[in-house]
Amino acid sequence: MRHCVHRAGYPAQYQGAGFSASPKEQRTVPYDRTVRLAVTDFDAATTAVRQALADQGFGILTEIDVRATLKAKLGHDMEEYLILGACNPPLAHRALEADRSIGLLLPCNVVVRRDGDHVLVQALDPDTMVTLTGLDSLKPVADEATARLDAALGALAAT
Template identity: 75%
Template structure:
């Protein structure tokens, strides 16, 4: 089962990151954390890699609904959005919210996953 929702853009990395932040915000997601994987691997391991950023995005209302259904769901909330350079393009990926339902088997998470999917898809579509 694919577990990502992906778009590839013909824009540079920094412009894409800015656009992703705006698109997520328009869909009710705030960015709570940011992990610069490229900088971390360089600093900790001396390894080089392409631009790679993980944005920890969260829609509080959807997170609350999911946590009411299953307190363990925090492990699977569709909060990570990856922006990474791939040659002349930039890839944006989000975890497919349906993954929560498939892995837990909890029908109570289906409406949360459906709404999160709608919002993430709208954010990704606005980038293209």
Template identity: 55%
Template sequence: MSYAHTVTLSTPFAEAVNLVRAALADQGFGVLTEIDVNATFAAKLGPDAAHEVGDYLILGACNPRLAYRAVTTDPAIGVLLPCNVVVRRSPGAGETVIQAIDPATLTELSDEPGMKEVADEADRLLRAALSTLGSGGLR
């Protein structure tokens, strides 16, 4: 089972980040957390590590309605929330890669029967957001 949906854009990194934020918002997701992996690596591991990873941002996306359903279905599922969306661009690359968690992983880890419906809806909304980003093709 693949654990991520992937879209590749020939868009500069900063522009791709803005496009991803807008696409997520259009599907009811807000960004609760933002982790700048490049800056963290630079601060903790040095500039060589930061350069090697390139531009790399993890957005913690949350659709409050779906998160509520997930947490009330299986309170422990919070350890897997929010849905991570990665925007990354390797040094010297001509493309920016966007990857979102496949919510079906929730159903692999939770035995609660109602989790499948929540995961299916989250998957539909995340795929819809990614599909608006361009013709790079959703994988």
């Protein structure tokens, strides 16, 4: 059975120069958009994710095989876990025009990972850009990126 799962983020404690949040002041910020795939073959799932993102105008700029990296560097075994750095150039350009520092949050990270017998696909919620920066000028960019990522995730859920 295919279904889409959206879950809230975890409590985050904000700290910085002159600012420290008490546990009571901690905020829960949703930061992901997640879909569980019916496909159980990891390579097939990864191919489908790449195509769904491409169909929405995203190219893959970076790819990190976390499983292989942790095995090579630490000798640690873990489930299949891939981080794709997805970029939609027109959206990235608009975001950078609004705030040059937004590059710290680019590209859009999309995770493909094994979860038991299933494969999960998780994308960073683009509204995180607006939440973290407080810049309303990023809202239209975040809204369009959300629509495109949701379309990609929806296409994956429908296969």
